[in-house]
Structure formats: C-alpha cells, structure tokens
Amino acid sequence: MTIAIVLVNWNGWRDCVDCIDSVLGSDSPPLHIYLVDNDSADGSVQHLVDWCTNPVRAPEAKALPGALRYTDHASGQAIAFRLIDDLSAPAPLQPECRLSIINSGGNLGFAGGNNVGLRLGLRDGCDWFWLLNTDTVMRHDALSCLLARAQREPGIGITGSTLVYHGSPDRVQALAGELDLQSLTPSHLSEGLAVVDVPGDPAAIEAHMDYVVGASMFVPRAFVEQIGLMQEDYFLYYEELDWALRGKAHFKLAWAPDSIVWHKVGGSTSRGESRVSLFSLSLLYRNRIKFVARFFPERMTDAKLGLWRLVLFYCSRLMFREARIVASALFNARELIRQGQRS
Secondary structure, three states, rough: OOEEEEEEEOOOOOHHHHHHHHHHHOOOOEEEEEEEEEOOOOOOHHHHHHHHHOOOOOOOOOOOOOOOOOOOOHHHOOOOEEEOOOOOOOOOOOOOOOOOOOOOOOOHHHHHHHHHHHHHHHOOOOOEEEEEEEOEEEEOOOOHHHHHHHHOOOOOOOOOOEEEOOOOOOOEEEEEEEEOOOOOOEEOOOOOEHHHHHHHHHHHOOOOOOOOOOOOEEEEEEHHHOOOOOOOOHOOOOOHHHHHHOOOOOOEEEEEEEEEEEOOOOOOOOOOOHHHHHHHHHHHHHHHHHHHHHHHHHHHHHHHHHHHHHHHHHHHHOOOOHHHHHHHHHHHHHHHHHHHHHH
16 A cells, blocks of 8 residues: 655745655655645755755754654665656656655646646555645654544545644644535634644534645545546635535545644745735635536625625725735636636
8 A cells, every 4th residue: 555645846845845854754654755846936846856865854943742753864864756857758656766756847736736746646556645735744643643534434535634833833723624605615614723622523523524624635546536636727725625525425524633734824825925925815716706606606696796795895994905806806707607617
C-alpha cells in the first residue's frame, strides 16, 4: 500500500520545506510526496532541489504541542527525489524515491495543481491520496489517524483532519465544512473552538458535514477513479465543496479527530500583497455564482440577491473596492452561469 501526498506550491518554498519536514517525520505507511509547483516566481523549484540534495531541518516558528519532527536530516542524508519537467514523459516511481517535484508549466490554481499530482499518483499505482496545503505542519500521527478513520467503515470517500491555527495552536480553524442552504455559502464547523474541547466522536461532526476543508483531504483511489478529478475552472475556492457534492451519492464524508494539522492560513494566496487578496475575493464571488449554477440553479435569484446585499454592506462601510468586486461578479453573472452549466 502506497499513500500519495499531493502538495501544490506557489511562491512558498520555505513553507514547503517545513511541511515536507513534518511529513517525513510521520509514523505513516510507505508514502510518496508529489510537490506540484504552479509556476512560482521565487525560484521555488531550485530551492527545493537544493534542499533535497542537502536537507537541513526547517526551523520551527513556534513549538507546537505533540509535534515530532523529522530528525534524520541532521546526518546530512539526502532525500531521494526526481524532478519532472515533462508531464507527458512516463516516469514511474522508483522504490527509493520519496519525493517528486513537478514543474506544472503554469499557474493551474488549486484544483489544477492537485490534479497533476492525482494523475501522477494514479499512474504510479498509489492507493490513497492526501491533498495537503503547503502552509501546514502535521502532527507525527496525523496521516495514520486519517487512514485508520477512512478504513473503519466502507464507503468513505473524503476524510478530513482537525485543522488548528498555526499561530494560535490552542484554537481550531475547522473540523469540517458546512453549506448553509439558505444563503448557499460554505462555512467552517467549530471555528475558534478550544482544541481541548474538540469532541472525540466523529459522528457529532459528521452529522453536519457537507465537505472536507481543502487544506487536508484524504481520499481512496476508488473515489478519484469513480468521481473524477477536481473541477479546475474555479481556480481557487469551492473546489472541495464541488468534489464532495459530486461524490455524495456514492461516498460518505468522514472526520478524524486525532489527525492534527496546524495551518498557517492563507499562505498560498496572500504573500502580503493586497492586490492578490482582492483577486482572491473576486474568485470567491464569481465562483459562488458558478457553484450555484452547477448544483442549485433553481436558487440563482436568491444567490444574486445575497450578493447585492453584500454590495450594500461593503458600501455602507466605505469598502468600495470590495463592493466593486462583488458588483462585477453580478454584472458577469450570465457568462458565469453559462460556464457553470457547460462544465
């Protein structure tokens, strides 16, 4: 049994090193890391190749409770890796290879980057796939807890972790995701909950669960083969909800309470640039229209009214750039609806 861990990087090689460092220190079964670089401009690929050749343990920004870090790097042992520049060329896994660094050739977005890793993992015969954000650090047993929960009962399609704020390790970012059927907007379950108060019974959360938050999604090969890859036209936001709803008729969603993943939050989208944040905001509202057109077309009028209310809300707080972004999505709604219906 081989587990594929799929990481998608965009201008964040330092986070990648920290994430890989924690993954290699896990107590998991045999695994292979597929690190897809989405056309980074910070020299990420070369930095990562250099690190694999002469690995140095990533410094911890903050001591995290229960974290066990990979320590073999101290001996100077290199990580066995391969660099893939041509996705069309067959390059099956070698037994000693732990990491593939893939040049995607462009910024394919969240789903597009993950799909590159999923395709390679399927081709290489991997049995399980863990889609993990690069701005995360995992507890040493996070992966084994995911596997145990996913194997506990038949028919589980996507299993999620307990996501904890990296900067506030006593607080939960999300245990799962829920879709508000009135507003048609997704939200995180138990956000802000104290970690010590996290319920130990998955059923308590799974009863309200509509999707697994994209920072940590664990899926079996059968789910990918039957449901297909992630929908790429979102680029960012709503992909994980789309994937979960597509699989709803055939697979269950699950949550592994003891799979602890610390999330730095926003590491792949912000980089300290307000223009990127506004771009992300634009995708969020445009994708809401696409998503509703795809799954709840009869509720499109409600979705539009909700966005107009949001325009008024932003204007009332003198947030005119944000108001223009929402209004732009509404003015382009007809084309966005066509895009959603075509896919």
